Amino acid sequence: MRKPVSIAYFGVDDPVRQLLHRLSESVAFSSLSLLEEVSDTGFAHEADCLIFDITDPLANRKWRLFRAGKRISAVIIIAQGAVSLPPRLQARAVVLQKPLHPTALAWGLRKLLRIWAFDGERPTESTASASVTGGYAHLSRLHLLRAAEWLHGDREKIEFRYASMDELSASDSDGLARASFEPDEYLYGYLRSALKAHGDASHAFVVRLPGGFISLVPFTGMVTILMEDTQLQELCAKRLSHFESPPVVRGTESLEEAGEHLPRRQASIESLLWLAALRASHGRFPASLDITVPRRLLRWPNLSRLADAPYAARISALWAARTMTAFEIADELDIHQRHVFSFASAAQALDLFPEGDGEVERAVADGRWLGRRLFSGARVLTHLLRNGQ
Amino acid sequence: MNELPVLIVGPAGSGKSAAIRALCGDRLVRRQVVLADGDNGVAIGLETGELEIPAAGSLSLLAYPADKSRLLGRFIAPEMHAGVVLLIDGRDEAAIEELRHYLQQISSAESLPLAIGVTHLDLGLRKNLDALALQMTDFGLHCPLFRIDARQRGDVGVLLEALLLSMYVAEADGASVDRLTGFTEPLSSGFCS
Numbered sequence A: 001m002r003k004p005v006s007i008a009y010f011g012v013d014d015p016v017r018q019l020l021h022r023l024s025e026s027v028a029f030s031s032l033s034l035l036e037e038v039s040d041t042g043f044a045h046e047a048d049c050l051i052f053d054i055t056d057p058l059a060n061r062k063w064r065l066f067r068a069g070k071r072i073s074a075v076i077i078i079a080q081g082a083v084s085l086p087p088r089l090q091a092r093a094v095v096l097q098k099p100l101h102p103t104a105l106a107w108g109l110r111k112l113l114r115i116w117a118f119d120g121e122r123p124t125e126s127t128a129s130a131s132v133t134g135g136y137a138h139l140s141r142l143h144l145l146r147a148a149e150w151l152h153g154d155r156e157k158i159e160f161r162y163a164s165m166d167e168l169s170a171s172d173s174d175g176l177a178r179a180s181f182e183p184d185e186y187l188y189g190y191l192r193s194a195l196k197a198h199g200d201a202s203h204a205f206v207v208r209l210p211g212g213f214i215s216l217v218p219f220t221g222m223v224t225i226l227m228e229d230t231q232l233q234e235l236c237a238k239r240l241s242h243f244e245s246p247p248v249v250r251g252t253e254s255l256e257e258a259g260e261h262l263p264r265r266q267a268s269i270e271s272l273l274w275l276a277a278l279r280a281s282h283g284r285f286p287a288s289l290d291i292t293v294p295r296r297l298l299r300w301p302n303l304s305r306l307a308d309a310p311y312a313a314r315i316s317a318l319w320a321a322r323t324m325t326a327f328e329i330a331d332e333l334d335i336h337q338r339h340v341f342s343f344a345s346a347a348q349a350l351d352l353f354p355e356g357d358g359e360v361e362r363a364v365a366d367g368r369w370l371g372r373r374l375f376s377g378a379r380v381l382t383h384l385l386r387n388g389q
Numbered sequence B: 001m002n003e004l005p006v007l008i009v010g011p012a013g014s015g016k017s018a019a020i021r022a023l024c025g026d027r028l029v030r031r032q033v034v035l036a037d038g039d040n041g042v043a044i045g046l047e048t049g050e051l052e053i054p055a056a057g058s059l060s061l062l063a064y065p066a067d068k069s070r071l072l073g074r075f076i077a078p079e080m081h082a083g084v085v086l087l088i089d090g091r092d093e094a095a096i097e098e099l100r101h102y103l104q105q106i107s108s109a110e111s112l113p114l115a116i117g118v119t120h121l122d123l124g125l126r127k128n129l130d131a132l133a134l135q136m137t138d139f140g141l142h143c144p145l146f147r148i149d150a151r152q153r154g155d156v157g158v159l160l161e162a163l164l165l166s167m168y169v170a171e172a173d174g175a176s177v178d179r180l181t182g183f184t185e186p187l188s189s190g191f192c193s
Helices: A012-023 A057-069 A100-121 A141-152 A173-178 A185-197 A229-237 A250-257 A267-279 A312-321 A326-333 A337-347 A359-367 A377-386 B015-022 B066-075 B095-109 B123-141 B155-174 B175-181
Strands: A005-009 A033-035 A049-055 A075-079 A094-095 A206-210 A210-217 A222-226 A248-250 A264-268 B003-009 B029-037 B040-053 B057-063 B082-090 B115-117 B145-147
Touching: A005 A100, A012 A033, A012 A359, A033 A222, A033 B155, A049 A057, A049 A100, A075 A100, A094 A100, A100 B015, A141 A312, A141 B040, A141 B057, A141 B155, A185 A206, A185 A210, A185 A229, A185 A248, A206 A250, A210 A229, A210 A250, A222 A267, A222 A312, A248 A250, A248 A359, A264 A267, A267 A337, A312 A326, A312 A337, A326 A337, B003 B015, B003 B115, B003 B155, B015 B040, B015 B082, B015 B155, B029 B066, B040 B066, B066 B095, B082 B095, B082 B155, B095 B115, B095 B123, B115 B123, B115 B155, B123 B145, B145 B155
Parallel strands: A005 A033, A005 A049, A049 A075, A075 A094, B003 B057, B003 B082, B082 B115, B115 B145
Antiparallel strands: A206 A210, A206 A248, A210 A222, A222 A264, B029 B040, B040 B057
16 A cells, blocks of 8 residues: 655644644545644655645745755645746646635645646656545546547547648748638538528438539438448548539439439538548648637537547547637647647537637636636526526 | 546436446446435445556446436535536437536536536437537536447547546646636746745
């Protein structure tokens, strides 16, 4: 069994001290051992982590005593107002604001344990284990990524052809122009226009293509594809001007021409547009989408029923939670921009970005009220109450 | 071993046990937890499955019983659970009401990442999924909402992958601390190393 994580503290007021002791005795924090308070002259040499109140008049002195000759794994700083942290401490510190809510302290302790665990496990994988009898702790971001990757498993991946291009900067207007494309020059742009023109109709319509047909039923959101899959995918990647014959919208009676010899399969309109946009993109982005503007996804794409684009889940997670530019997404995930541009093309094809220039989204995010929430229970309740539920 | 407990909730027949079986096989273990309810304790029977993930730890999936959903708000705890998967039966006419009910129940643990799976939806019932997605947008939810077959390992895996990545992003944001403490100002001055 691994030694408990030892935590020293100083400068905290009585209610927080009592709360710390109560939490350390709870099942959820059984892997935590709370050491006695650091005195004015002495300090806990053996502590792994530290909790202190920065408003304590002796805080700076005690902090210097504590850290002398020691490497601090993680620290909780209880503060009232803004705190400037030295760079080397930023990744190791959790700042909690006064007045301190018990739930916030519990969250801070969990975070502290995770920082400690991640820090302590770096030398070898085998040290990552910890004794957890209740609740959970010691789960690093690295483990989350590994577990997510493992769960992704061996889903069938679509091979994409990417245009060769260097990484771009937002100020490189020539590079941006080269990396963009016009959706209307491709099949998915044509299909989107056709859906806009015929989407309100309750009846189906047919798009005749070289080598087959696509029957679209906007009311159900379904399509029937009457052509070889490989041929459809080639058409998605080609400019319309390179088609043997241009696509034409017809009535459903034209399907009689298809006869019985063409293969048929059903799909959702969403999955067709997603795949067609990815194929058209080649790692580029639609010219109509200003990728230098920060945006946020309106919702996650339904990844369980869409073609498996590279990094789609990671990009979705980030872009659904934060308002960012495509460049920022690529930087944050440390992936090639072309993956983000392709994703942005497919997301735009499904109307997953808000209309407009993204400034409204940025304003909301800057307010940090809704922008960083994955789930807002308060807002749900407000909504329900407003609707008399 | 790093442990990641994920609570799976949803109405009866929504596919909670099937989802655990899809990932963990048939080795489900039934556990009982007693919750205080007035002067009496209420036994909550959980179906659980464990999934070992190489070099990452283990995933504990805990299916919470639908008939105890009124106690869910007291059972769920950010200290004990890493995230929540909500399964909704897409065939159910009352799917949106069920969604609202469960969202209310788990609102006490709003800091927990959430992923929603809509089950039993064949392709022809897309409208129901759209309605749920619209409701979520109205609610200000930005969590994953996927159509899944809870019996399919791949589908359940994608939903859990999305949940873990949401946790990853939330962890980086420190969103919980911001929300709980009302701390919104950037760190700017005051502490010297």
